[in-house]
Amino acid sequence: MNKDEFLAKYAVDRKNTNSVKWDGMAGEFGSAELFPLWVADTEFKLPEAAIAALQKRIAHGAFGYSLTPTAYYDAYFAWQKERYGIELHREWLRFGTGVVQSLSTLLQFLTQPGDSVMIMEPVYHPFRHVIENNGRQVVVSELVEADNGYQMDLTDIAEKFSNKEVKVLMLCNPHNPVGRVWSEQELTDLLELCRQEQVIVISDEIHHDLLLEGAHFTSALSLKDGLYRDNMVMVDSPSKTFNMAGLLLSHVVIPNPQLRDRYDQQQEKLSAPAGNILGFVAGEAAYRTGAEWLSGLLAVVADNYKYLQEHLQAAFPAIKVTELQGTYLAWVDLSAVVQEKDLKHLVQDEAKLAVDFGSMFGKSGAGHLRVNLATTPENLQAAVSSLVKTLQENQA
Ligand SMILES: Cc1ncc(COP(=O)(O)O)c(C=O)c1O
Structure with a gap:
């Protein structure tokens, strides 16, 4: 269009x-x-088509407890596969009411109070707030502004991983606010380092559909045929792409079954709701037709x-x-x-x-x-x- x-x-x-x-x-x-x-x-x-789907669902008039529609999984998985070659499995996927809420839940079981969590500033400010609000320590590795744009400082990251005993790295790809879409090589170098140092990666990929001409998005899930999947969690949502943040829906993709169990336990502890029927209805139609x-x-x-x-x-x-x-x-x-x-x-x-x-x-x-x-x-x-x-x- x-x-x-x-x-x-x-x-x-x-x-x-x-x-x-x-x-x-x-x-x-x-x-x-x-x-x-x-x-x-x-x-x-x-x-x-998403507005029409919402209207139809709303016209029905009853909004009792709801299951996640099978069509939602199908539409989201097809979108990810066709556009980016990302293979997802139903058992990996959990839902939250927003990416920031999901980030908070993840930190609560991936780390202990006082643990160090790394972010690369300048970065979306709720990353810092989520760490601090959960009583964890923020460790910053500054992005470096070079002639070819903002770059990660792998030497600094490696040093801080060991000096500060970092447990989790919060990655933003594409990176809000500096607009970088990290390349496959950059991500591989970073995720390899995280694997060696046993630092778990939370890859926030909420902006991944918003690509300017020439940009090529690689999910951390797809690197090296999934080599790093056990050491990471991916979060995203249809909300940023399709303008539906008010419908409160986020994806938490956890391929590692042990981490997934711990996520489920944490959700239970919080009695947290998993998704919102109107978000599923709108998101399904948006992924299918958008x-x-x-x-x-x-x-x-x-x-x-x-x-x-x-x-x-x-x-x-x-x-x-x-x-x-x-x-x-x-x-x-x-x-x-x-x-x-x-x-x-x-x-x-x-x-x-x-x-x-x-x-x-x-x-x-x-x-x-x-x-x-x-x-x-x-x-x-x-x-x-x-x-x-x-x-x-x-x-x-
Ligand atoms: C990197 C990043 N993560 C998460 C969010 C917010 O997600 P949600 O509204 O689902 O909490 C934003 C919104 O700007 C963002 O830029």
């Missing part, structure tokens, strides 16, 4: 729908009159990215817009033109942008903005013009 068709059919005004991004803006930023480019959801409706819809979404993201990059860099060649390989989140380095102490005032109060400031993702994110591109071109373009104008006035 091309961009115009997608926008005509699926763009929707989310104001006054209890949307965190729109209706929570005043609470978070002190004003409701900003360009909303923060929370990682989109301004688009689900694929039409390929065209997704190509439309990605066309919007690609054009918004191009606009942002070209306009910011034309006005200020020193601004760095990181190459976007995956996710719909642009990572913009304004440090050459704005001091960190002035960033919030200029961007939020003057330019009227509601964005996530880089320092939220770790110390090394200072001076950066994370800009959500899964929005209408009107919203994005008006925001970019406003930012450029503010920065120009600030320099004058």
